[in-house]
Amino acid sequence: MSSNAEYTPIEQTGVGKKAAGPVGWLDDRLGLAGVAKKNLRKVFPEHWSFMLGEIALWSFVVLLLTGVFLTFWFQPSMTEVEYHGSYLPFNGLEMSQAYKSTLDISFDVRGGLLIRQIHHWAAALFVAAMIVHMLRVFFTGAYRKPREINWLIGVGLFSLGLVEGFAGYSLPDDLLSGTGLRFVDGLIRSIPLVGSYIEFFLFGGEFPGDEIIPRLYMAHILLIPAILLGLVGAHMLLLIYHKHTQWPGPGRTEQNVVGYPMLPVYAAKAGGFFFVVFGFTAIMGALLQINPIWAYGPYNPSEVTAGSQPDWYMGFSEGLVRLMPGWETTFFNYTWSWNVFIPGVGGLTSLFVILGAWPFIEQWITGDKRDHHLLERPRNAPVRTALGVAGMTAYGVAWAAGGNDVIATQFHMDIYMLTWIFRIAFFVAPVIAFFITKRICIGLQRADANRILHGYETGVIERSPDGGFSERHAPLPAGAQFTLTAHERVPVLAAPAETDANGVAAPHSRKEKVRAWVRHRYYRDTLDKPTVEDVHHAEEHLGHLDGHPVELGDEFQGVSETGVPRVH
Amino acid sequence: MSDELQPVPESEPIRDPGLPEHQYRPQDVDESQARRTERQISLMFLTAAALFVAFVVAYLAIDADQTFLGWSAQNFAFGMSLGVGMLLIGVGIIQWAKKLMGDHEMIEMRHPSASSEEDRVAVMKDINAGIEESGFGRRPMIRRSLFAAMGMLGLPAIVLLRDLGPTPHSQRVTVWKKGMRLVNDVTGTPIKPSDMQVGQLVNGQPAIVYETDADGEPVLHGTELLQVKSKASIIVVRMRPEDITASKGRENWGVDGILCYSKICTHVGCPISLWEQQTHHLLCPCHQSTFDQGDNGKVIFGPADRALPQLPLGVDEEGYLIAMSDFPEIVAPSYPELARDQKKLDNKS
Numbered sequence: 001m002s003s004n005a006e007y008t009p010i011e012q013t014g015v016g017k018k019a020a021g022p023v024g025w026l027d028d029r030l031g032l033a034g035v036a037k038k039n040l041r042k043v044f045p046e047h048w049s050f051m052l053g054e055i056a057l058w059s060f061v062v063l064l065l066t067g068v069f070l071t072f073w074f075q076p077s078m079t080e081v082e083y084h085g086s087y088l089p090f091n092g093l094e095m096s097q098a099y100k101s102t103l104d105i106s107f108d109v110r111g112g113l114l115i116r117q118i119h120h121w122a123a124a125l126f127v128a129a130m131i132v133h134m135l136r137v138f139f140t141g142a143y144r145k146p147r148e149i150n151w152l153i154g155v156g157l158f159s160l161g162l163v164e165g166f167a168g169y170s171l172p173d174d175l176l177s178g179t180g181l182r183f184v185d186g187l188i189r190s191i192p193l194v195g196s197y198i199e200f201f202l203f204g205g206e207f208p209g210d211e212i213i214p215r216l217y218m219a220h221i222l223l224i225p226a227i228l229l230g231l232v233g234a235h236m237l238l239l240i241y242h243k244h245t246q247w248p249g250p251g252r253t254e255q256n257v258v259g260y261p262m263l264p265v266y267a268a269k270a271g272g273f274f275f276v277v278f279g280f281t282a283i284m285g286a287l288l289q290i291n292p293i294w295a296y297g298p299y300n301p302s303e304v305t306a307g308s309q310p311d312w313y314m315g316f317s318e319g320l321v322r323l324m325p326g327w328e329t330t331f332f333n334y335t336w337s338w339n340v341f342i343p344g345v346g347g348l349t350s351l352f353v354i355l356g357a358w359p360f361i362e363q364w365i366t367g368d369k370r371d372h373h374l375l376e377r378p379r380n381a382p383v384r385t386a387l388g389v390a391g392m393t394a395y396g397v398a399w400a401a402g403g404n405d406v407i408a409t410q411f412h413m414d415i416y417m418l419t420w421i422f423r424i425a426f427f428v429a430p431v432i433a434f435f436i437t438k439r440i441c442i443g444l445q446r447a448d449a450n451r452i453l454h455g456y457e458t459g460v461i462e463r464s465p466d467g468g469f470s471e472r473h474a475p476l477p478a479g480a481q482f483t484l485t486a487h488e489r490v491p492v493l494a495a496p497a498e499t500d501a502n503g504v505a506a507p508h509s510r511k512e513k514v515r516a517w518v519r520h521r522y523y524r525d526t527l528d529k530p531t532v533e534d535v536h537h538a539e540e541h542l543g544h545l546d547g548h549p550v551e552l553g554d555e556f557q558g559v560s561e562t563g564v565p566r567v568h
Numbered sequence: 569m570s571d572e573l574q575p576v577p578e579s580e581p582i583r584d585p586g587l588p589e590h591q592y593r594p595q596d597v598d599e600s601q602a603r604r605t606e607r608q609i610s611l612m613f614l615t616a617a618a619l620f621v622a623f624v625v626a627y628l629a630i631d632a633d634q635t636f637l638g639w640s641a642q643n644f645a646f647g648m649s650l651g652v653g654m655l656l657i658g659v660g661i662i663q664w665a666k667k668l669m670g671d672h673e674m675i676e677m678r679h680p681s682a683s684s685e686e687d688r689v690a691v692m693k694d695i696n697a698g699i700e701e702s703g704f705g706r707r708p709m710i711r712r713s714l715f716a717a718m719g720m721l722g723l724p725a726i727v728l729l730r731d732l733g734p735t736p737h738s739q740r741v742t743v744w745k746k747g748m749r750l751v752n753d754v755t756g757t758p759i760k761p762s763d764m765q766v767g768q769l770v771n772g773q774p775a776i777v778y779e780t781d782a783d784g785e786p787v788l789h790g791t792e793l794l795q796v797k798s799k800a801s802i803i804v805v806r807m808r809p810e811d812i813t814a815s816k817g818r819e820n821w822g823v824d825g826i827l828c829y830s831k832i833c834t835h836v837g838c839p840i841s842l843w844e845q846q847t848h849h850l851l852c853p854c855h856q857s858t859f860d861q862g863d864n865g866k867v868i869f870g871p872a873d874r875a876l877p878q879l880p881l882g883v884d885e886e887g888y889l890i891a892m893s894d895f896p897e898i899v900a901p902s903y904p905e906l907a908r909d910q911k912k913l914d915n916k917s
Contacts, residue, residue, distance in 0.1 A: 210790070
C-alpha cells in the first residue's frame with residue numbers, strides 16, 4: 001500500500017491506458033471509484049472454515065439458475081389431465097398438470113432430468129451448508145458483538161431456506177409430496193382456535209383443493225427467493241462492513257485483518273469455487289438419482305408408501321412428531337391437538353427462537369459488551385461448546401427418530417421400543433453430551449497449557465544412567481506458543497453488591513444474583529491460560545532440569561502430533 | 569457487579585512474535601515451475617472447453633432410451649460433461665490463485681462499526697429538527713388521525729384476503745350414507761361377506777367413487793374425487809368374532825366378524841395401511857400410530873389420540889356390504905372445532 005499521495009495520471013496506471021475512457025464515462029455518472037477504491041483490494045483472512053458459507057451462497061445461485069430452467073416447462077396447476085407422454089406405464093392415467101409437466105421435464109425435455117436432479121441436490125446442499133456454516137459461527141463465537149444482527153439475518157435465511165425447500169418439494173404433486181402436504185394440513189389444523197380457518201384459506205377449501213400448488217409455486221419462485229436474495233445481500237454487505245473475523249495468531253489482533261486481497265486472490269478463489277459447487281452438484285445430478293417421482297405415481301389420498309420420508313432437513317421435525325405421545329384435550333368446547341402442535345409448530349418455532357436469542361442470552365450471562373473480531377477456539381468456551389453439542393445431540397436424536405421405521409426394519413428392532421429409546425434419549429442424551437463435551441474441552445485446554453509450559457514431545461527417547469527411559473520435550477516455536485495463548489483470560493467474578501454505595505439495598509439484587517449464579521456456572525470450570533510467571537517458571541524448568549536448550553540438529557525429523565513442523 | 573465485564577489487566581504470557589516471514593513457493597523462485605503450473609491450469613481449461621463441446625455432441629447423438637451402465641445415457645453424458653467441465657474451470661481458477669497470483673499477506677486495520685459521537689449527535693439533531701419543523705410532536709390531532717388512517721388501511725388489506733378460501737365447512741360429514749355399498753379400492757367391485765377370509769384386509773372406497781353417469785363419465789373426478797377420498801377411504805377387515813370386543817352400542821356394526829374403519833389416520837391424515845393379521849393391529853406408516861381393530865380401533869401406541877372411526881355395516885338385498893350410516897365419529901386429523909362438531913353428531917343420532 002503506497003502512502004504517498006503523489007499524483008499519477010490515469011493513463012499511467014497500466015489498465016488506465018485503455019480503460020480511462022469507459023471508466024471515466026461510468027464514473028462521471030455513478031461516482032463508483034470512491035467505493036471501489038475501498039473494496040477492490042479489501043483484505044479477507046484465510047481459513048478453510050470460512051468457505052462453508054460460500055458453499056451455501058453458491059448452491060443458492062445454482063438453485064436460482066436451475067430453477068429458472070425448470071419454470072420454462074413446469075405447470076403449477078392441479079387441473080386433471082390424461083397422461084400420454086414417454087413414460088409408458090402411466091399411459092392414459094389421470095393426473096394433475098403439475099405432475100404431468102414434471103414427468104415431461106424428466107422424460108421429454110432433454111437435460112430436464114439432469115437439471116431437476118441438480119436443483120434437488122443443490123437444495124439439499126444449500127440447507128446443509130447453511131447449517132454447517134451456522135455451527136462454525138456458533139462454535140467460534142463469531143456471532144458476538146458487532147455481528148449479532150448478521151447472526152439474526154442468518155437465522156432468517158436458515159428458517160426461510162427450510163420453508164423454501166419444503167414448498168419446492170411439494171410442487172410435483174406426486175404421492176410423496178402429496179403425503180407431505182397432508183402432513184402440513186394436519187399441522188395447520190392443530191393450530192389452536194384458528195386451525196380450520198387457516199387450512200381452508202390456504203388450501204382454498206377442503207384438503208387438497210386445487211389452489212395449494214399454484215400458491216406454493218408463487219411462494220417458491222417469487223416471494224421466498226426474493227426475500228432470501230435480499231437477506232443474502234444484507235448478509236454480505238454486513239460481512240464487508242464488519243470485515244471478516246479471523247483466527248488469532250502471530251500478527252493478528254482485534255484491530256487488524258490479515259489475509260489476501262479481494263482482487264485478484266479472493267475474486268479468483270470465490271469465483272472459481274462457484275464452478276466447483278456447480279460442477280459438484282452437476283456430477284451428483286448425473287450419478288445419483290434423487291426424488292424419482294415416476295416411481296411414486298400421482299397423489300392419491302388413500303395411498304402411501306411405507307418408509308415415507310421428507311427431505312433430510314425436515315427430518316428433525318418429522319422425528320419430533322413421531323416421538324410425541326398422543327395428547328389431545330378438549331376445553332372451552334375446543335379441541336387442542338398438542339400431539340401435533342407442540343412438536344410440529346412448536347418444535348420448528350423454538351429452534352429458530354433459541355438460535356436467534358442465543359447471542360443475547362450469552363451477552364446477558366457474560367456481561368461482555370466489547371467488540372470481538374478474533375475467533376475463539378471451541379475449547380476455550382467450554383460451556384458454549386457443550387451447549388452447542390447438546391443442541392446438536394437433541395437435533396440428531398429427533399432427526400434419527402424421523403427414520404425410526406427404516407431403522408426398525410433395517411436392524412430388525414421393535415418399533416415401539418425404538419420410539420421409547422428415542423423419547424428418553426431426546427431428553428437424556430443432550431445432558432450426557434453436555435458434560436462429556438465440557439470435560440473434553442477442559443482436557444484440551446489442559447493439553448494446550450501443557451504444550452505451552454512443557455513443550456511438545458519430540459519422539460526422542462533418552463535413557464538415563466540409572467536405566468529409566470524418558471521422552472525429550474522441546475519448546476514450541478514462538479508463533480505456535482503465542483497462538484495457543486491468544487485468547488481471553490477467564491474474568492474474575494465478584495458477587496453482586498447487596499447494597500449500593502449508601503448502604504441501601506440495591507435494586508434488582510435478586511435478578512443480579514441469578515445472573516451471578518449463571519455467570520459463575522458459565523465460567524466455573526474453564527481453565528485459565530498460563531500466567532507470565534507460569535511461563536517464566538516453565539522456561540527455567542525446561543532450560544535447567546531437562547537440559548534445555550537441546551541441540552537437536554538441523555536434520556532432526558522429530559515425530560510430532562501437534563502440527564508443529566518437524567524441522568525447526 | 570458492574571454491567572460490563574472488566575477484562576483482566578494482566579500482560580500476555582507470550583509475546584506476539586508478529587507476522588511470520590513470507591514463505592516463497594516453488595513457482596515464485598523458479599520460472600520453469602511457474603510455466604509448468606501455467607500449462608497444468610491451461611490444460612484444465614482446455615479440457616473443460618472440450619467437455620462442453622462433448623455435451624453438445626451428446627445432446628444431438630444420444631437417444632432418450634439409451635442406457636449406460638444402468639444410468640440413463642443422456643443424463644450421464646450431460647451431467648458428467650457439464651459437471652466435470654465446470655469442476656475443472658473452478659479447480660483451475662483456484663489453482664491459479666494459489667500458485668501463481670501474489671501471495672503476500674496484507675494487513676488492513678479495522679474501524680469501529682459505530683459512527684462517531686459527533687455524527688450521532690448531528691443525526692439526532694436533524695431528526696429533532698424534522699420533528700420540530702413538521703410539528704409532529706406539537707400537533708397531536710394530526711398525528712393521531714394519521715395513525716388512525718394508517719391503522720384502518722390494514723382493514724382493506726386483510727379483507728382482500730377473505731376470498732382465499734371458504735370458511736370451514738362439512739368437516740364432520742363424509743359421502744357415506746345409509747345403503748351405500750363398500751367397493752374394492754383397486755377394482756371398484758362391491759364386496760360380499762363371503763369374499764373375505766378371516767385375517768384379510770381390503771382397502772375400500774364408497775361406491776360413489778366408481779359411479780358413472782349416463783355418458784359413462786365418472787361422477788367424481790379431479791379435486792372433488794381427491795377430497796372425497798381423503799375423508800371417506802376405508803379399510804375392511806375380517807376377524808374371528810371371538811377376537812372382537814365391541815364396545816356398547818357397536819355390537820351390531822359388524823357382519824360375521826367383518827368390521828369397517830376409516831383409513832385416514834386421526835393424527836395427521838396419512839392413509840393407514842400396515843395390517844398385522846395376528847394381533848389385528850393397524851399401523852400408520854407415517855408416524856407409527858397403532859390402532860387395535862379388535863378393540864373398536866383404539867390407539868395403543870403412537871402420537872394419535874382419537875380411535876379410528878368405525879363405519880356401521882350391513883348387507884343389502886343382493887348380499888353386498890353396505891354402510892348403515894355415515895361415520896358416527898369425525899374422520900381425519902383433529903381440528904379446533906372437532907369437539908363441538910362431535911357433539912352435534914352425537915345429538916343427531
